[in-house]
Amino acid sequence: MTGSDVSVMVVDDHPIWRDGVARDLTERGFRIGATTGDAVSALRIARTVRPDVVLMDLNLGDTSGVEATRQITQEISGTRVLVLSASGEHGDVLEAVKAGASGYLVKSASVEELVDAIRRTAVGDAVFTAGLAGLVLGEYRRMAVNPDDSEQQPPRLTDRETDVLRQVAKGLTARQIANKLVISHRTVENHVQSTLRKLQLHNRVELARYAIEHGLDRDGTPEE
Amino acid sequence: MVSTGERKAETSGGAEESRRRTTPRRAAGLVTSTLVPESAGEASSGGEAVPDGRIPLWRAHNGLRILTLLYALVWFVVLVSDYRRPALGTAVLVGMALWTAFTCWRYGKPSGRTNTMVALDQVVTMVLFALCYFVLTERQLDLGLPTVVTVWHASMVTAAAVRWGMPGGAVSGVAAAAANFAMRGYIDPNMWMDTVLHIAIGLLLGLASDTARHSTERLARALRAEAATAERERLARDIHDSVLQVLARVRSRGSQLGGEAAELATLAGEQETALRALVSTGPAESVGGSTDLAAQLRTLDSERVSVSVPATRVELPAASVSALFSVTREALQNVDKHAGPRAHAWVLLEDLGTEVVLSIRDDGPGIPEGRLEQAAADGRMGVARSIRGRVESLGGRITLDTAEGEGTEWEIHLPRGESEHGRSAGGTRGQHGGTTA
Known part of the structure; x- marks a missing residue:
């Protein structure tokens, strides 16, 4: 399994980790477009380098990786963000995914898992860990009960999507889920992707509505 | 050791202050300088936040x-x-x-x-x-x-x-x-x-x-406990995000290299395990006798156990939380014993508003058909019976789904009492697509 033609940018403020990952990926044939340790230069570099995949750590110290994820995915078409973080799968991972990240992987994942995840992210698949599936499930349920005082109907999961997400959260692979639910492997991937896309769309509409209501210009005051 | 002074100043500045700050950057000195359990207490011992009721x-x-x-x-x-x-x-x-x-x-x-x-x-x-x-x-x-x-x-x-x-x-x-x-x-x-x-x-x-x-x-005590818990969770998160990652990296890379590096990797691995255990102390009881089961379960997360919980709190009476927590731990220990040290386990917690669903699955060899009945007949159903008994005494129900080669999955459904509905993040409109058990 090689990286073929996928270019990757590594954003992580920890040099040991950053260089280690970059070396692992180079060894496996990926092109490392750039590495950087902070969110501001990440956006600047990504604009020029336009990598296929940005490996993004959320805990960047100075600024939030969530905001960088939002800007990169909105501004640079063709660049996808894969969150590679250690932060015990808390709310910030969910926020990053809502902001546009295509998936999430824990840092303790093996190199093989990482390579596979980057390859899948590059072709537009969603990369889900069990932990992220649990967070997304929880988020849909939260929205169904407390819709953020919006006129906009919160997105809902279909029964099938709920089923698939639950299986992902219990650690089943796409192939195992496909067997269990008697659907194709591709359909499983599509269901997972669709749960993310609905969440991201809703989030973007909400942010736009909020910005208009509060008279904020597009790149003005942060929304929190 | 600049970070030492800064972090100390932060903890003595009160829990509120430290919570408002953004997560500090990872620092190599983090563990030696701040992994002192007492600091959580110091940070919150002020108590001046509570005005005298008199x-x-x-x-x-x-x-x-x-x-x-x-x-x-x-x-x-x-x-x-x-x-x-x-x-x-x-x-x-x-x-x-x-x-x-x-x-x-x-x-x-x-x-x-x-x-x-x-x-x-x-x-x-x-x-x-x-x-x-x-x-x-x-x-x-x-x-x-x-x-x-x-x-x-x-x-x-x-x-x-x-x-x-x-x-x-x-x-x-x-x-x-x-x-x-x-x-x-x-x-x-x-x-x-x-x-x-x-x-x-x-x-x-x-x-x-x-x-x-x-x-x-009482209020001052409760606020102190809450601040201490928040501080401890923050510390645990910091350590999880920084030191544990470096140790994990050293361990995985070292064992790939072999030789002397592999020995160092083993040492790093031991420290990683010890540190993980140290920061995984359960959170204290919160005000009103209910606690967050999600936070408690998160402490079980490790290399081999993946814990999936909602980002929101999953409030349950403290007694139910501690019972479910120990049931989960027992089930995981059982995985260790029967599915072998290579097996992985997944814990999924879902809050459906009217009930809480907790699933514990492993990818071990599973239990062949008839073995369960055989074990029950032999009186060797200790763990299963103890888990089942405790869940049922909480008013919940539990199902065991297993087959040879397909691992084992426990699924626990615990209905919420009427009084607790309001407090839960979930609601009756859960999108539960049917159980798999």
Whole structure:
């Protein structure tokens, strides 16, 4: 399994980790477009380098990786963000995914898992860990009960999507889920992707509505 | 070690302050400098965030004192021409006014509400009351006309009750009533009423003061516990995000390289395990007897156990949380024992509003058909029975789904009591797409 033609940018403020990952990926044939340790230069570099995949750590110290994820995915078409973080799968991972990240992987994942995840992210698949599936499930349920005082109907999961997400959260692979639910492997991937896309769309509409209501210009005051 | 000083300053600055700050950057010195469990306690031991519940009582006391002074002034104007010693009467009234001003000023500040001050208040008030004996004529005393101090006298009882609670209030009330009997030298129904009022004020206000003091203490304790828990969770998160990652990296890379590096990798791995265990202490009970099961389960997350929980809190009664937590731990230990050290396990917690669903799955060899029945017949169903028993005693139900080669999956459904619905993040419109068990 090689990286073929996928270019990757590594954003992580920890040099040991950053260089280690970059070396692992180079060894496996990926092109490392750039590495950087902070969110501001990440956006600047990504604009020029336009990598296929940005490996993004959320805990960047100075600024939030969530905001960088939002800007990169909105501004640079063709660049996808894969969150590679250690932060015990808390709310910030969910926020990053809502902001546009295509998936999430824990840092303790093996190199093989990482390579596979980057390859899948590059072709537009969603990369889900069990932990992220649990967070997304929880988020849909939260929205169904407390819709953020919006006129906009919160997105809902279909029964099938709920089923698939639950299986992902219990650690089943796409192939195992496909067997269990008697659907194709591709359909499983599509269901997972669709749960993310609905969440991201809703989030973007909400942010736009909020910005208009509060008279904020597009790149003005942060929304929190 | 710049980070050491900075982090210490932060913890002593109070939990609120440290929570507001963004997560500090990863620092190599993190563990050595801040992994001191006591620091969580220090950070929150201030307690000044909780205002004393007795402050309104002191304000009421001051108000009563001023009001009764005005009342006394009215009677003074009416009676002064008939006094035996009007000059002394005037002096008593001026003394009352000065003492009212002084006590209101002292009791208006926390530093003035001392034992000495309240004791002095008792003496001064009693002396002013006693002087009235020389101000009023015998006839005025016999007729039951008010003394110069009138009901202002009672303010010593309220002060004692607020400061010392029920016993202090009662004693002061009895003293005030006794002084009244002593001055008049006779007993009539009016005076009995005064007596009852004096003692009742002392008792009731004392009770209010005791209650306010206890609830202030309880609130301060609860806030301290909450701050300590938040601090501990933050520390655990920091360590999880930084040191553990480096150790994990050293371990995985080292074992790939082999040789001496592999030995170092083993050492790093041991430290990683030890540190993970150290930061994985369960969070303390929160206010109101309910705790967050999600936070508790997250502490079980490790290399081989993946814990999936919602980002929102999953509140359940503390007893249910600790029972579900220990059931989960037991099930995971069971995975270790039967599915081997290579097996992975996944814990999924879902909050459907009306019920909480907890699934524990492993990818071990599973249990072949008939083995469970066989084990039950042999009386070797210890763990399964203990888990089932505990879940059922909580009012929940549990299913076990297993087949040879397909791992084992426990699924626990625990309905929420009626009273808990409001508190939950979920609702009845859960999108649960049917169970897989």
